[in-house]
Structure formats: C-alpha cells, structure tokens
Amino acid sequence: MFAKLFQLTAATVAAVLAMSITTQAAPAASRALVRRNVGDGTLYNPALGACGISNTDADMVAAVSASFFDTFPGATANPNLNPLCNKPISASFNGKTITVTIVDRCTQCVGQDLDFSPTAFSQLADPAIGRINGVTWDFI
Known part of the structure; x- marks a missing residue:
C-alpha cells in the first residue's frame, strides 16, 4: 500500500513540476511572438x-x-x-x-x-x- 501511495505521490509531484515548467516557459514563448x-x-x-x-x-x-x-x-x-x-x-x-x-x-x-x-x-x-x-x- 505504501509503495502504491509513494508511486502516486511521486507521479503527482512530477506532473505538477512539469506543469510549472511549462507555465513558466509560456510567457517567454509568447513574448517571442510579439513584434516590436x-x-x-x-x-x-x-x-x-x-x-x-x-x-x-x-x-x-x-x-x-x-x-x-x-x-x-x-x-x-x-x-x-x-x-x-x-x-x-x-x-x-x-x-x-x-x-x-x-x-x-x-x-x-x-x-x-x-x-x-x-x-x-x-x-x-x-x-x-x-x-x-x-x-x-x-x-x-
């Protein structure tokens, strides 16, 4: 049971980290599309x-x-x-x-x-x- 809970928690943390990295990268990518x-x-x-x-x-x-x-x-x-x-x-x-x-x-x-x-x-x-x-x- 503990092993399954740990796997689920580790997967959740990885998913949250991936979303955070994507969210942080999005503004830079969208700024690149702005033409000055x-x-x-x-x-x-x-x-x-x-x-x-x-x-x-x-x-x-x-x-x-x-x-x-x-x-x-x-x-x-x-x-x-x-x-x-x-x-x-x-x-x-x-x-x-x-x-x-x-x-x-x-x-x-x-x-x-x-x-x-x-x-x-x-x-x-x-x-x-x-x-x-x-x-x-x-x-x-």
Whole structure:
C-alpha cells in the first residue's frame, strides 16, 4: 500500500513540476511572438489621410510607411478599408511613450517609420529636430 501511495505521490509531484515548467516557459514563448517595430519618426501635417479620415495638427495621429500600409495583412485596393486604419499604437522614444492612432500612409517613409502629427511628435521630441531615430512602436 505504501509503495502504491509513494508511486502516486511521486507521479503527482512530477506532473505538477512539469506543469510549472511549462507555465513558466509560456510567457517567454509568447513574448517571442510579439513584434516590436523600430524606425524613424518624422513630422507631418495631417489632413484627409489614406484612411478617409480628416485630422488636424492637434490630433494624436500618425502615418505608417506606404510599404507597411500597403502590404499589411488584409489590405485591399481601397485604402479606406485597410485594417491599420484607426488602429492605436504605442510609440516610444528616449523614455517617453505616447499613444497615437494610424490614419494615413507615408509615401516618404520606409520600413517601420512613422510620420507623427505635430502634437504627437512634440510629446516625443522637439519638433525643430524634425526626425528622430530609433522610435519603437507596437500595436495596442
């Protein structure tokens, strides 16, 4: 009887340990799936953007590079229907983080660059700079 109880207890401990190891490994694996975008940040004056939304310099908005916008999964010939439209992102530079909404595509941008409205840019850096390198951003 004691031998069977010991075997059952040992098996239970092994199962709990295996679950614990799996649980601890899961966050690292899921973090590996998160894509952190890095690019330059520039300044632009929004108006009627590719998403069909009119914005002003005071709005917390941004445009992504045309290549990113046009090849985003689900993009169609009609830019107003792009899944990036109205998508919020978190953008960081030099320890400052802001939330902006994607409303446009930037034809002068490349890769993972962002073009910020003046209000958004000014929360990350002095607008007189005009371009900041190493902006990290993620979808919210």
